[in-house]
Amino acid sequence: MTRKVLLLPGDGIGPEISAQAARLLQACQSAGLDIEVEEALVGGAAYDTFGDPLPEQTLDKAKAADAILLGAVGGPKWDKLEDLAKRPEKGLLGLRKHLGLFGNLRPAMLYPQLASASSLKPELVAGLDIMIVRELTGGIYFGQPRGIEERNGERVGFNTYVYSESEIERIGRVAFEMAQKRGKKLCSVDKANVLEVTILWREVMERLAPEYPDVELSHMYVDNAAMQLVRAPKQFDVVVTGNMFGDILSDAAAMLTGSIGMLPSASLNESGQGMYEPCHGSAPDIAGRNMANPLAMMLSVAMMLRYSLGETAMAERIEAAVGSVLDDGLRTADIASEGMQTVTTTAMGDAVLEAF
C-alpha cells in the first residue's frame, strides 16, 4: 500500500533543508520505497499566504498522511504579531495538538566525527547518547485557563500547568518502553518539591515502574537535571518529562553535543503516526544563503522510516550515508572545523545522496 508523506518546509532555513529531504525521499522511492509525497504550507509561510499559520487544507493533508516531515517555523518577521493565535509557532502547536502527537522523542547523541564541536571537555561527552522523551500535547503549553486580563486595576498574565493521570501514564509508557530498548535506565524529571502537578507526575511514574521491572526508574528535580546535564551528561539514558521542562532540557542536551544541526526528532501519536523535524529552529539569520546544515532534516527522514513506516533497513542506509560524508570530512558552516571541507547546503545534500 502506498503510504503518504507530507512535507511542510515552513520558514527560515526550512525550505532549503526540506529541498534536500525531498531529494532524499525521491532516492528512497527509486530504491523501492512505496510512498507518495505532498507539500503544504505551515507557520509564517502559511500566515503570509492564507492569514493562518495552520490553514485547514494543511491540517487535512496532515491528518491524511502516514507521516509528516517539518522543516522549521518562526522568525522575527512574525514576532510582532499581536495575536498569539496567528504566530507561526501556533501552526506547529496546532499540528501537535490536532494530531495528538503526545510523544516527543529527542535524541541527543554525539557523532564521534564531531566530538570537538562540543563546548564540554571531550571526556565528558564522548559516546554521549541520551533520549529525552517529552510530553508534547499537554502541560502548560495547552492548559486552560490562560490569558492576560485586568485584576485590581492592573493587568495580570496567567497560564495553567495541568496534567491528568492518563496523560502522564501514556507518556510514561512510551518512556519505559524506550528505556527497555536502550540502556534500561529512566530518569523522570519533575519539581515535586514545589509543584502539585508534578507530585502527581512522580506518583504515576512510580505506579508504572513495577510493570517494567527491567528498567531502573529514578527521579530528579528539574533544576538539578539542568545542572547534571552540564556536569556529567553521560549519567543519563532515557529522560522523561513534561512539555515545558522537556523544551528546556532537550535543547540544553542537544547543545551539549555542539552539533544541534545534526539532531532529528520524532513526535508520535497513539496510532504510530508521526511528525519528524530537526531539533534546531528556523535560523532566520542564515536563511536563503545555502549554508544551513541539512543533515538533521535528512536524519529526520531516517527517523520517519524507522518509527512510522517500519523501514528500518532504509533508515540505516541513510544514517550510514550521513556517517560516511562526515568521515569524508564534509562539514556545513555550523560544524566546520580546521582541516575539514566547509560545504553548502546543496553540496551536503549531493554528498549524502551519492553515499546513499
Add this chain to the structure above:
Amino acid sequence: MTRKVLLLPGDGIGPEISAQAARLLQACQSAGLDIEVEEALVGGAAYDTFGDPLPEQTLDKAKAADAILLGAVGGPKWDKLEDLAKRPEKGLLGLRKHLGLFGNLRPAMLYPQLASASSLKPELVAGLDIMIVRELTGGIYFGQPRGIEERNGERVGFNTYVYSESEIERIGRVAFEMAQKRGKKLCSVDKANVLEVTILWREVMERLAPEYPDVELSHMYVDNAAMQLVRAPKQFDVVVTGNMFGDILSDAAAMLTGSIGMLPSASLNESGQGMYEPCHGSAPDIAGRNMANPLAMMLSVAMMLRYSLGETAMAERIEAAVGSVLDDGLRTADIASEGMQTVTTTAMGDAVLEAF
C-alpha cells in the same frame, strides 16, 4: 545601632557550613562590626522538633532581623512526607514569601584558581561573570489555584503560572539597576511564543527600558537561553527571569563554573532586608562528614555585609581571604584537583579566618 543577624543552619550540610559562618561573624564582631547573632530552626530540622518547617518563633525572629543567613534545607528523610506543606522546602518558600524577598541575585562567576573545575572548555568560561536576577515570591511557585483533584473520574494535578504588571516591574527595576552597575547588558528570558504570562513579562521589560537608556535590553526564549548558557555563556551579563525559569537557569549557570560550592546568593525585599544562602543544596550524602565546602556560606556572609549591612570594606576582606586560601592551594573535596591540598570543612574555615 546594633543590627540583628539570624542564622538558620537548616538540614544536611547546613549546620556544618553554618558553624564556619558563625565563626566568621564572630571575627567580624572582633573587627568592630556591631551585630547581634541569633540562631533558629528551619526546614526538616524544625519539622523534626516542632512539626512545622517554619515555626512561628523562627518567622518572628526572621522578621525582626536585618539579615538572615541560611544554610540549606531538605533531604531524603522528609521527601516522603505526604503533606507538601510540611516539607522542609516549605520553610524556605515561607520565609521568601512572608518576608517579601522577591529579588533573588544569583551570581555565577568563575574563580580563576578553579578554572579547571568547569566541565566546559577553559576558553569558554575563563572570566565568566553572570548575574541571574530571579523573581522569587511569585510565578508558578505561589500561583493559585493549585492542587490535585478528581475530574472526570481521574486525578488531575494543576498549578498556576501568574504574574501581575507590578510584580514584573519590581523585579525588572532590580535587574536594570544591577545591569547599570555591571556590564550594562540585560537579557530577559521568557517563553513569549507560547505563554501569555510571559508576553506580559516581555511587554513590561520593554516599557521599562527607556528609563534605563544606558542598558541594552534583549529577550531570549528560555529553551534558547538554556542552549546559549551551554554554548557560549560569556555572552551574558545580567539575566532577568521568573521564579521557575530562574530556578533552572541559575542552577545550570552555577554548574558551568564547576564549583557551585563557591557560589553565594542573596534574596532581597523592598526595604533592603535580605536572606543570604549558598547556591548549593543540603547535600545529604556528605552531611556530617566534615567534608562540605563552607566557602559559599562564608561568601554569603560577605554578600550580606555588602547588600544588607552596607559594610563593603568588610565584605571585601572576606572575599580577599577566600581568594588567598585558594591561592594557597587549599581545596575541599568538591573542588579538589591534582597538586592541591584537600582539606576538611573546619580546616577550610580555619584558613579563611586566619587570612581574614
